[in-house]
Amino acid sequence: MSRPRRPGRAPVPLDMSRVRTVPLARRPSLVAAASLGRPVGAGMTVRRLVARLPDILAARDLRGAVERIAGALRRGRPVVLGMGAHPIKVGLGPVIVDLIERGRLAAVAMNGACLVHDFELAWNGRTSEDVGPGLERGTFGMARETGEFVNRATREGVAAGRGLGRAIGEAILRARLPFRRTSILAVAARVDIPATAHVAIGTDIVHMHPSADGAAIGEGSLRDFHLLAGVMARLAGGVYLNLGSAVVLPEVFVKALNLARNVGHPVRDLTTIDMDFNRHYRPAVNVVARPTAAGGRGIQLTGHHEIMFPLLWAAVEDALARHR
16 A cells, blocks of 8 residues: 655745734724724713714714715605514514604505504504414414404405505504504504505415405505505615515515616615614615615614614604704
């Protein structure tokens, strides 16, 4: 058996006398004293707190998002919110309702789960089932009132020419549900802004109920997609904020934006902001990167919705008040 051949020469230590150094003053540096944060204290306003954050990474992005949103609102450009259901489940419904009522949001786009949780909170002030125990018994998602109300509102609203979001929002108002003031869908219907719902069949608990009507769900969701494309057509110079949707809304947004551009609306100088507690592929490319490649700015703000979203809007309100 032959031995493996050894490399030609054995390695020797490097000659350290040949090592080169450069003056620190000439070396490019990513952090400078001017970008450092400043101490915080008790009783500070939002303005002073944000001003004292470091001008580095996420703190810089937060300031950029505030400036972009406030600037769009000052110029009369639309700010549109796309969202998954988790923001509702962590208590942000009243915050979003307030933004709609005060004219801060021009439209809201939702996934199908938002319809469920928005209705349940309006119905009895409670939502978010513990999935595990119900799944073991086969009762997960089978709340009678949820299936009956959402599916009936879908059938009747679509038959009357509505999209999904408006159909359910109007049904909540007509029924005078006791907690309707927390309903994003209801307030959007009341103040007459688009609240669109974008549904994948089989993803939402109401699809398991015998009252589900696939034709009505599909027709209503397609109408809402066309309505959202109309919203995108007017978004030039505005802001699209993706809150807690990792798949459905990023995909719907990029298609609606493309459709608007396809029929002749340039929709340039966009600001797109993705907010979630993890960074995901689709929001990174379909919300942040691709739509702003020809101009504008894409921003990612990573953190828990129930903290980051109110903080962002508190800073925006402060920026608007300061401008006035």
